[in-house]
Amino acid sequence: MSRDDTLDILKGLLGRPQSDVQLKMEVASVTGETRIDEIGLDSLAILDFIYDVEDRFQIQIEIADLVALDRVNDLVAYVEARRAV
Amino acid sequence: MALGVSRAVAGAPLAIVLWAARLIAGVTYLLWRRRGRIATENILLAGVRADAAQARALARTSFVAFATMVAESIVARRRLTLDNWDEHVQLSVSKQLEVLLRQPGQGLIVASAHLGNWEVAARAISMIKPVVVAYRPFNNPYLDQAAREARQGAHLRFLSRLEAHPMGFMRALAAGDVVALMIDQHATRGRVAVRFFDRPAWATKSVAMLSLTTRMPLVVAFAVRTGPMQYEIHATGPMECPRTGDREKDVLTITQAITDEVEKAVRHHPEQYLWGHRRWRR
Numbered sequence: 001m002s003r004d005d006t007l008d009i010l011k012g013l014l015g016r017p018q019s020d021v022q023l024k025m026e027v028a029s030v031t032g033e034t035r036i037d038e039i040g041l042d043s044l045a046i047l048d049f050i051y052d053v054e055d056r057f058q059i060q061i062e063i064a065d066l067v068a069l070d071r072v073n074d075l076v077a078y079v080e081a082r083r084a085v
Numbered sequence: 086m087a088l089g090v091s092r093a094v095a096g097a098p099l100a101i102v103l104w105a106a107r108l109i110a111g112v113t114y115l116l117w118r119r120r121g122r123i124a125t126e127n128i129l130l131a132g133v134r135a136d137a138a139q140a141r142a143l144a145r146t147s148f149v150a151f152a153t154m155v156a157e158s159i160v161a162r163r164r165l166t167l168d169n170w171d172e173h174v175q176l177s178v179s180k181q182l183e184v185l186l187r188q189p190g191q192g193l194i195v196a197s198a199h200l201g202n203w204e205v206a207a208r209a210i211s212m213i214k215p216v217v218v219a220y221r222p223f224n225n226p227y228l229d230q231a232a233r234e235a236r237q238g239a240h241l242r243f244l245s246r247l248e249a250h251p252m253g254f255m256r257a258l259a260a261g262d263v264v265a266l267m268i269d270q271h272a273t274r275g276r277v278a279v280r281f282f283d284r285p286a287w288a289t290k291s292v293a294m295l296s297l298t299t300r301m302p303l304v305v306a307f308a309v310r311t312g313p314m315q316y317e318i319h320a321t322g323p324m325e326c327p328r329t330g331d332r333e334k335d336v337l338t339i340t341q342a343i344t345d346e347v348e349k350a351v352r353h354h355p356e357q358y359l360w361g362h363r364r365w366r367r
Contacts, residue, residue, distance in 0.1 A: 054298075
């Protein structure tokens with residue numbers, strides 16, 4: 001699976017209805033350079049999203065690692081590194 | 086003005102503060118009839134009192150308890166210190182939880198309710214481990230800022246559920262703080278249907294999702310008032326919160342378990358519960 005594939009899957013997960021939240025940007029316009037904080041997930045929606053990511057990629061995201069992620073590309077890299085373990 | 090009143094309360098003798106709180110509660114109960122009616126209806130719906138007269142008496146008592154809670158919370162801001170907090174607040178928790186509380190770097194999720202004194206509870210725990218409280222802000226931003234600044238402490242922060250800090254609570258947990266959330270208010274979104282006093286109610290999914298996603302220990306805790314500026318913190322947990330593969334079911338199981346603990350505590354101390362909130366809205 002390429003980085004682009006991983007990014008597309010993450011965007012697909014962002015596009016799922018997350019706790020009735022209206023995102024600040026269209027999912028289609030999210031890129032690897034987008035900062036996670038800027039997407040517009042609220043404190044509950046981000047929990048749903050992280051849960052989805054763990055489920056979809058069958059990985060466990062450590063909370064200490066999670067809070068250090070800044071951009072979507074960081075999450076893509078983290079997911080890929082975890083899947084490779 | 087609010088700041089001035091707060092300073093006056095914080096510096097006044099406790100007996101006078103408590104007398105004034107009882108007086109204000111009595112007047113408020115008389116004038117704010119709608120809130121008194123809601124409290125009485127809730128008490129009857131919960132079945133903790135048998136008839137309307139007893140329910141009204143309990144509603145009035147709970148008004149006094151709330152005014153006392155506010156007054157003692159303001160007093161505690163000045164008088165509860167690192168050196169003396171345990172003269173006012175006793176911890177009645179398991180050895181396991183005490184170890185977690187005193188372990189640096191160990192995050193902890195605390196679910197609580199509007200029972201006893203939740204403000205003093207957070208302040209006392211913050212003497213052991215930094216606490217971040219999730220709160221619902223006032224509509225007026227100036228009042229909200231003033232209230233938030235007054236309620237905070239050296240290791241006690243209030244973080245709005247509505248502010249754009251999606252990772253705020255996770256960052257606090259990752260830093261080893263306590264994240265405290267109230268579970269007993271009617272939730273309008275991000276919610277799960279539970280039973281409270283055997284009646285259908287909506288509760289927030291946030292506590293369960295925070296636990297399932299971060300895998301941090303989850304406890305339910307309350308500070309019950311035992312006398313003037315005297316409290317006992319009771320806690321249950323850490324609770325078992327495994328992922329079964331069915332997220333909705335897990336969220337319901339955890340949220341119902343917490344709600345059951347709230348109900349149990351309220352049944353023990355109904356006079357210290359905030360009954361004036363429409364808990365069973367649809």
